[in-house]
Each structure stands twice: as structure tokens, then as C-alpha cells.
Amino acid sequence: MKSRKRLYEGKAKILYEGPDSDTLIVHFKDDATAYNAQKKAVIDGKGVLNNRISELIFQRLNDLGLPTHFIKRLNMREQLIHKVEIIPLEVIVRNVAAGSICKMLGLTEGEALPRSIIEFCYKDDKLGDPLISEEHITAFGWASPQELDDIIAMTTRINDFLSGLFSAVGIRLVDFKIEFGRQYDGDMVRVILADEISPDSCRLWDMKTDQKFDKDIFRRDLGDLVEGYSEVARRLGILKEPNGKPKPSKPVLVKSD
Ligand code: TMP
Numbered sequence: 001m002k003s004r005k006r007l008y009e010g011k012a013k014i015l016y017e018g019p020d021s022d023t024l025i026v027h028f029k030d031d032a033t034a035y036n037a038q039k040k041a042v043i044d045g046k047g048v049l050n051n052r053i054s055e056l057i058f059q060r061l062n063d064l065g066l067p068t069h070f071i072k073r074l075n076m077r078e079q080l081i082h083k084v085e086i087i088p089l090e091v092i093v094r095n096v097a098a099g100s101i102c103k104m105l106g107l108t109e110g111e112a113l114p115r116s117i118i119e120f121c122y123k124d125d126k127l128g129d130p131l132i133s134e135e136h137i138t139a140f141g142w143a144s145p146q147e148l149d150d151i152i153a154m155t156t157r158i159n160d161f162l163s164g165l166f167s168a169v170g171i172r173l174v175d176f177k178i179e180f181g182r183q184y185d186g187d188m189v190r191v192i193l194a195d196e197i198s199p200d201s202c203r204l205w206d207m208k209t210d211q212k213f214d215k216d217i218f219r220r221d222l223g224d225l226v227e228g229y230s231e232v233a234r235r236l237g238i239l240k241e242p243n244g245k246p247k248p249s250k251p252v253l254v255k256s257d
Helices: 046-063 100-105 134-139 145-167 225-235
Strands: 006-009 013-017 023-028 031-034 039-042 070-073 078-082 089-096 112-122 171-185 188-194 202-206
Touching (some): 023 046, 046 070, 046 078, 046 225, 089 145, 112 134, 112 145, 134 145, 145 171
Antiparallel strands (some): 070 078, 171 202
């Protein structure tokens, strides 16, 4: 195989140079981290599942006219994406109380929120990705007021779309984190959805039982993470389970075009 230039290695993904100057290749690793990488493990099959789940979501968003960095899936672990300049924000949407908002405001996990809430964190591992306000974002120039308006509008659409996608398969979208980037095209620049949307970056609970199908399985030692992610993939129609046959011990991915 032709050697490719590795541009960046993060906790769960590697970025390689793409075939053109305005594209990159993202590789989904099996590494899992939590609590700002204080807890680490390698979980066989996680990267393959995240690649497929994120592909399905980003392709559907592209089809809806919501611009994303996703171009196409290349193989089991890799996608071709548009090159962007990442905006240093983690945009978090909460539909139900869980995780850090419970700690911060003394809420009970699973409590309904008065309405869906958008939060911003400044992406900086050394600072522990602190929670910030819109004022910080525009004052420090991390995004312009127009970019922030675009980010909020797209985030609201993404939440509506994802909530519907998951509720149709009996999954409650509790919360999720997304990232945006600037795509440059000559003199033009626009903000598009980047990174990934997968059970690594969402809280996904069974609507009937509240069973967790997301990274909280790893964070809180709740069981088999690949089984949780596979359940999400099965319900979204990505993982096939032959009728009447026993569950395969390893995920079998459905071939797509
Ligand atoms: P939190 O409750 O820990 O703030 O997380 C909210 C949601 O955002 C949850 O679905 C996990 C996701 N998330 C990430 O994907 N990466 C992060 O670095 C953080 C802080 C949250």
C-alpha cells in the first residue's frame, strides 16, 4: 500500500493526507478514552462501528442539505472528508439531564430538562475543555457572531433530525457533542459539520428500559461496549442479523455501495 502522510493522531481517530489538497482521510481507531484520557482501553471493533454509524448519520445530513465534511466511506475504518479548519468548540446538546449537567446543577440523571439546551466548551485538553458562554466565543474570536448564529441554527436542525432518527428505532437521544469547521473555497468560507457522530459522542438510551448503548458503558463499567454500539448499528439497519440464526460473536457489517 502507498504510504500516506499522517497529519494528526487524536484519542480515537487519525487524520491522513487525502488524495487532493482539500481532502483528508480519517481513520477510526479502537482506542477508548474517558475523563480526559485518564481512563484508557483498546476495544476491538469500536472503530469499525463508529465509522459506519457516523457515515450513516453524516450521509443523511448531507442529503438533507446540511453541509458536513463527509464525502464517502473508503473502507471498514476510513472515510474521505473535506479538509476544514476546526473551530475550537465542543457544541453539546442536552435533551435529558445526564453527565456533567447533573453534577453542575444538582439534577437527577434522566430528569426532563425545561427544553433542549445548547452548551459550548472550549476545546483545550490542558484546560479540561471548560464550559464557556457565547460571550467568550465572540470576545476571544473563536467564532464570529455570524458563524455562531450558523452553528446554533445547524445544531438545532441536527438535534431535531437525530432525535427523530433514534426515536424511530426505540432509542432516546439524551445528549451529544458535535464540532464544526471552516471550509475554504477560494474567497469563500463556510461553516460545516465536522468530526463524528457516534455512540462515542452521544448518550443513547433504550426508550423502554433506559439501557445505555453509548460510551457511558466504558466510562462507568456497565458491560460490553461493542455489544451496546452493535445494538445501535443493528437498529439503524447497518448490522445484519440473519433471521433465526444465532447472534454472531463478532459484528457482521452489511455491505453498502
Ligand atoms: P458531559 O455530560 O460529560 O458534559 O457530556 C455531554 C455529551 O457530550 C455526552 O454525550 C458525551 C459528549 N462528550 C464528548 O463526546 N466529548 C467530550 O469531550 C465531552 C466533554 C462530552
